[in-house]
Amino acid sequence: MAHTPHTDWLAAAARAAEQQGPGNLLRIVLIVMVVGCVLTAWFLLRGYSRKDD
Secondary structure: OOOOOHHHHHHHHHHHHHOOOOHHHHHHHHHHHHHHHHHHHHHHHHHHHOOOO
């Protein structure tokens, strides 16, 4: 295996990062989905904690 200088490795990593497609969009969609699930669970479960005296 040939030795690759750090500068070449960093340049290749930067080029690969530019070619990434839906990474940020997918991350945002997943975060919004998780927050939505938590809020939905809170809204549905808060009715069960009320005491009917």
